[in-house]
Amino acid sequence: YGEYRKKDLIEYGVTGILAKSCGLRVDSRKLDPFYFYNDIEFSIPLGSKGSLYEQFMVRQSEIKESIQIIFKLFDNLPVKNKAKEHTLQHLLQECPGLLIGQNIEKSNGLCNLTLLSQGNKKERLLVRSPDFNQTQFISNHLKGLKPFQVHQIGKGLGLSPLEIDR
Secondary structure, eight states, X not given: OOOOOHHHHHHHTOOTHHHHHTTOOOOHHHXXXXXXXXXXXXXXXXXXXXXXXXHHHHHHXXXXXXXXXXXXXXXXXXXXXXXXXXXXXXXXXXXXXXXXXEEEEETTEEEEEEEEEETTEEEEEEEEOHHHHHHHHHHTTOTTOOHXXXXXXXXXXXXXXXXXXX
16 A cells, blocks of 8 residues: 555645645645745745655654744745735625636645625635545555554545545
8 A cells, every 4th residue: 555656646636745745746835836935935845755764754744844944934924915915805806706716735635715705795705625535546456455454544645534525
């Protein structure tokens, strides 16, 4: 257990530690930068086969990289952009049926937040957790494993039962 094919990961839309530990460069901070990520240099830790050990090493490397990002930002902390907030309020009031989406990189993968509105009323916030795709993928790879192995895989991916069925 613990080695996965890139083709399968892409097919299921798996992101985060599992994808990175298999060598996929899936990181929204690089692909679709938000906040200050386009202003700083940082690396994406990668593995090759997705074993539990590689998942652990990628997670450890991401923690170290996050600390480096924090140090890089100490001198240049971003200032809150009031114009952007005003623009969002303006869009919500002026555009009926507006759909706004944003991908955010979480520690266990890519989270998608989508805001639906009608005129100036915020109707609905949709959240697509990375746990959903990872659970769908992993469920096909658990056959024949012992309970402790299933537990190790779930913990290694950082799966949260509360986020799986949002």
